[in-house]
Amino acid sequence: MKAVIRLGQYVEILERLSPDKEYISSQELAELSGVTSSTVRQDFFYFPCLKGKTKKGYKVEELKENIIKILGLEKPKKIIIIGAGKIGTALSQYKDFKKLNIQFLAFFDIKESLIGKKRNNIPVYHLNSLESFIKKNPDVEIATIAVPESSAQQVVDKVIKAGIKAIWNFSPIIIKVPEDVLVEYEFVGTSLYNLIYLMKISREK
Amino acid sequence: MKAVIRLGQYVEILERLSPDKEYISSQELAELSGVTSSTVRQDFFYFPCLKGKTKKGYKVEELKENIIKILGLEKPKKIIIIGAGKIGTALSQYKDFKKLNIQFLAFFDIKESLIGKKRNNIPVYHLNSLESFIKKNPDVEIATIAVPESSAQQVVDKVIKAGIKAIWNFSPIIIKVPEDVLVEYEFVGTSLYNLIYLMKISREK
DNA sequence: TAGATTGTTAATCGATTAACAATC
DNA sequence: TAGATTGTTAATCGATTAACAATC
Numbered sequence: 001m002k003a004v005i006r007l008g009q010y011v012e013i014l015e016r017l018s019p020d021k022e023y024i025s026s027q028e029l030a031e032l033s034g035v036t037s038s039t040v041r042q043d044f045f046y047f048p049c050l051k052g053k054t055k056k057g058y059k060v061e062e063l064k065e066n067i068i069k070i071l072g073l074e075k076p077k078k079i080i081i082i083g084a085g086k087i088g089t090a091l092s093q094y095k096d097f098k099k100l101n102i103q104f105l106a107f108f109d110i111k112e113s114l115i116g117k118k119r120n121n122i123p124v125y126h127l128n129s130l131e132s133f134i135k136k137n138p139d140v141e142i143a144t145i146a147v148p149e150s151s152a153q154q155v156v157d158k159v160i161k162a163g164i165k166a167i168w169n170f171s172p173i174i175i176k177v178p179e180d181v182l183v184e185y186e187f188v189g190t191s192l193y194n195l196i197y198l199m200k201i202s203r204e205k
Numbered sequence: 206m207k208a209v210i211r212l213g214q215y216v217e218i219l220e221r222l223s224p225d226k227e228y229i230s231s232q233e234l235a236e237l238s239g240v241t242s243s244t245v246r247q248d249f250f251y252f253p254c255l256k257g258k259t260k261k262g263y264k265v266e267e268l269k270e271n272i273i274k275i276l277g278l279e280k281p282k283k284i285i286i287i288g289a290g291k292i293g294t295a296l297s298q299y300k301d302f303k304k305l306n307i308q309f310l311a312f313f314d315i316k317e318s319l320i321g322k323k324r325n326n327i328p329v330y331h332l333n334s335l336e337s338f339i340k341k342n343p344d345v346e347i348a349t350i351a352v353p354e355s356s357a358q359q360v361v362d363k364v365i366k367a368g369i370k371a372i373w374n375f376s377p378i379i380i381k382v383p384e385d386v387l388v389e390y391e392f393v394g395t396s397l398y399n400l401i402y403l404m405k406i407s408r409e410k
Numbered sequence: 411t412a413g414a415t416t417g418t419t420a421a422t423c424g425a426t427t428a429a430c431a432a433t434c
Numbered sequence: 435t436a437g438a439t440t441g442t443t444a445a446t447c448g449a450t451t452a453a454c455a456a457t458c
Contacts, residue, residue, distance in 0.1 A: 002425065008398030012377055016354075025439065034379050034390075037439090038427050045441065054433045054440050071398050072405030086298060090291035096377060096394055141404065142397075149221075166404050168397055172217055172301060174239050182407065184400040188391070189301055192347075192373055193213030193276050195389040199346065199371050200277030202387065207449065230415065242415090243451050250417065259416050259457045415457085422451070433440075 003043040007067050009033050010040075012096050014064040025057035068100070076101045078139050079168075082155050083146035084109040084124045087170055091144065092120045105140060106133060127158065134162040144168045145175070208248040212272050214238050215245075217301050219269040230262035273305070281306045283344050284373075287360050288351035289314040289329045292375055296349065297325045310345060311338060332363065339367040349373045350380070 013032045017024065026040040033040075044050035044058070049066045052058040068074050081088040084107035091097075092104045107124040109115065114124045125133060134140055143159040145152055145167060152171035159167065166182045169175055177183055218237045222229065231245040238245075249255035249263070254271045257263040273279050286293040289312035296302075297309045312329040314320065319329045330338060339345055348364040350357055350372060357376035364372065371387045374380055382388055 004402050005395055005399055008395050009392060011398075012392075012394060016378070027439080032379060036427065038429095039425090041440070041442085042426075052440055055438050056434085057439070070402070072401045073398070077401055086291050086295035090295055091393065093291060094393060097397075100394075102397070142400065166400055168400055173221070174237060182400060182403050184396040184403075186393070186396050187214060187217075188296065188299060189217060189305075190210055190213050191389040191391050192302075192307070193216075193278070194210055195347065195371055195373055195387060196277045196282055197209050197275075198387050198389075232415080241451070243453095244449090246416070246418085247450075257416055260414050261458085262415070413458105417456080418454090420451105420453080423449085425446100425448080427444105427446070429442100429444080431440105431442090434438090 001046075003046050004071070006033065006035065006039070006043055007071055010043075011064060011067050011071070011073075011100065014060055014067075015096065015099055017060060021060055023053070023057040024060050024063070026052070028057070073100050073102070076103055077141060078137065079104050079142040079144060080106050080108060080130075080133075080140055081122075081144040081146055082108045082127070082130075082159065083144075083148075084111070084114050084119050085146060088144065088146035089119050091146070092122055105137065108133075127155070130158055131162045134164065138163075140164070142166045142168055144170065146170045149173050206251075208251050209276070211238065211240065211244070211248055212276055215248075216269060216272050216276070216278075216305065219265055219272075220301065220304055222265060226265055228258070228262040229265050229268070231257070233262070278305050278307070281308055282346060283308050283310050283342065284347040284349060285309070285311050285313060285335075285338075285345055286327075286349040286351055287313045287332070287335075287364065288349075288353075289316070289319050289324050290351060293349065293351035294324050296351070297327055310342065313338075332360070335363055336367045339369065343368075345369070347371045347373055349375065351375045354378050 010029060010033060026037040030037040030040045047070050079102060081092060081104055088107060104122050107119055107122055108127045108130050109124055110127050115126050117124050143164045145155060147155050149171045152173055153175055156167060156175045156177065160177060160181055165180060168184050170186050172187060175183060215234060215238060231242040235242040235245045252275055255268065284307060286297060286309055293312060309327050312324055312327055313332045313335050314329055315332050320331045322329050348369045350360060352360050354376045357378055358380055361372060361380045361382065365382060365386055370385060373389050375391050377392060380388060
């Protein structure tokens with residue numbers, strides 16, 4: 001559902017408000033997130049706990065907490081990253097994740113020169129130790145795939161064999177997974193191609 | 206339009222097909238891209254040049270070339286990256302971009318230790334030299350914003366002052382730009398939050 | 411011919427926007 | 435009170451899916 005996607009963006013925006021802002025109107029939140037106030041109210045209407053006050057708006061702290069609960073972010077989420085390259089490391093640095101209880105526990109790679117070291121203060125282990133790591137840390141729920149496309153499917157197979165049921169995939173291919181495994185794709189090129197298309201269209205007008 | 210987003214994905218898939226595959230059916234392309242064959246045909250119907258052959262499907266090379274033209278990728282696109290950190294460097298490495306004529310000409314940063322060096326064989330210049338660089342390279346059309354949120358708006362202002370009309374924004378805030386400037390956002394957290402929400406929902410079922 | 415696949419129209423579904431009564 | 439803003443319904447818009455005749 002599209003509303004859920006926006007809820008995530010709303011949280012990030014709410015995180016950034018000055019701490020003395022007590023209430024925010026649907027109009028204000030709409031402007032900050034690039035949608036209409038109607039959309040904001042409709043999004044909130046969908047979830048009964050997201051209630052505002054007439055003439056005032058929505059209580060920032062309360063709103064944030066409730067959205068966090070809806071999204072399932074109230075408990076820490078433990079994540080591993082397969083591939084300790086540029087993308088993987090960049091992700092582990094993202095500040096909003098820390099604020100939202102999202103924890104990156106470990107990198108896995110096969111490049112000997114990286115193994116045993118730390119990246120962004122997170123240890124890098126050999127891919128071979130993945131299964132034993134998951135056994136020791138059964139609360140790891142998500143694996144991020146940040147490896148080249150040539151090894152993506154193999155790595156996914158290993159991750160699934162180790163018992164992971166949710167995959168965040170940065171490799172640019174559609175991966176094959178059993179029915180009970182959730183996958184979210186992050187295609188980096190997509191928005192750039194769209195931008196280039198929009199440039200072409202606006203030139204033609 | 207959603208169809209355009211998918212066209213970009215189709216190209217990436219077509220790029221990966223074995224070179225001896227002459228025709229591809231809407232059914233096959235659909236499976237590889239995770240949509241229905243009906244959607245594929247509807248997407249193509251929207252653009253008169255995307256025609257197939259009854260009983261055979263679409264000629265791979267022809268299809269690819271025509272989509273590339275629709276997307277405006279037939280001529281090289283020159284791009285600069287502001288911020289030579291992990292995200293910026295990761296982007297510049299992405300292989301599909303090279304295949305699709307997308308060229309990263311330079312990084313700009315303010316960190317003295319980086320300036321004058323190369324990252325991924327692309328030179329890093331000081332942000333102060335941005336305007337003169339654009340003057341010398343007026344064919345640069347897009348600026349990628351890969352700096353921390355605290356400096357994102359400032360950097361955007363500089364980029365616009367230098368004459369850039371299209372921005373690919375990786376900073377997690379809504380930026381303010383004049384009406385004639387196009388912006389595409391890449392919110393990394395979004396798909397992860399959605400994945401976590403889907404995990405919550407599937408547990409509740 | 412029989413079967414496969416496109417091209418296209420129509421039906422369905424979902425998301426966004428508009429509108430406004432209710433409320434404080 | 436007058437004005438602002440929510441909560442909610444209805445209208446609109448766009449995207450997806452279904453269906454199938456036409457074609458090779």
